Amino acid sequence: MPINYQELQPQIHTLGEHAVQREHSLRERREQVLRLLQQAAAQPQRLRERIELAALQDPRLRCAAPAAEGLTLHRPPPHSDQPRTLLAADGSQIPPDRHAAVEFALLNVGLIEMHPQEAAAPQEHITTLLLADDEDHPTGAPLTEEAVENRRDILERQVLARRAAQLPGPVVALTDGPLELFRETGQPELRQYLDELRSLARLSVITAGYVEILKAQLVVRALELLILAEDELSRAAQLRPLFGVDDGDLFRGLLDVGERSAVFALQSNRAQSYKDELALHFFYLNVGRPHQPYLARVEIPAWVAQEPASVDLLHAALLAQCSLLGSRPYPYILQRAHEVAVVRFEEAEQVLLMLQRELLSRGLDPGSLSNKLYHKQMSHKRTRYGR
Known part of the structure; x- marks a missing residue:
């Protein structure tokens, strides 16, 4: 049935009225955060x-924490050379499907x-x-989509470390998304992921995760602790006295074009697994244009955060990369990595045929897809797998 627009219109009107009131309240909270x-x-x-x-x-509790730099720092674009080598890895996957003729998963990174100082093509x-x-599971449990995504994150770091080991430094290596694994992981997966980060540390690779922020609240969540009563700290992760205000509200007004914020440490229960040189840090970076601020969160490990020259080199490299995509800033090299990694449906079908053959x-039953999947594919044809 179609939408009842006559019934919807007064609800939209009420929503608009509430939005005006909410914006007034948010303006006061933003001023308080500052x-x-x-x-x-x-x-x-x-x-x-x-x-x-x-x-x-x-x-x-998950929030930012002060590190070595002043909290109101806004560092302008550094006068820094570009790195000798810039690497980016991005992965795509075919998730396991129990309705398929042969159940499998595939990673493509x-x-x-x-080489920014040279004229050579990427x-x-x-x-x-x-x-x-699931080879890591002691009982040989079937693969889950979550486990496949964790393996993708591991493989991205593996290929970065493998290539970086063959190159002279300094090397900047980028991935899309946080460095911290948010999905549930088994201990073998987490250990393997941390081992790959340590490999990058041993090579002194300036590695970073690039996160486009929309509603991140890490710094605001930390500042809220200053106005909570002592007996409220036991519920700090739940209480939101500054609800609705995010880090973007704060730093869009503090960072001019090309500037970065202070480097913050990351406080979280999961982050406790990332110790010593792997301890997680981040800074905000305005990659936008005059009157069009656009913020990214750049996650870095301690071995990068503790070297100001490395942070400057990363800062300069990201600004140069984001400038290549015009009015929609995003690191060009990460976009290229994504385009290369994408797995198309016809490619997945070819892999399935190869497995069946x-x-x-070998005289084994190649299986057939379920009736449910057959009708689903007939009614909706996708063209590629996304991350």
């Missing part, structure tokens, strides 16, 4: 103590290599990995 940031910049140790106390009482490298079961050649 004042809290100024207070915290003058007394960073007090903020650190509040974060430590709240995290002890509520391990679910595209690696782009650029180089493309592709790594493809077929997965048929292999099974037939």
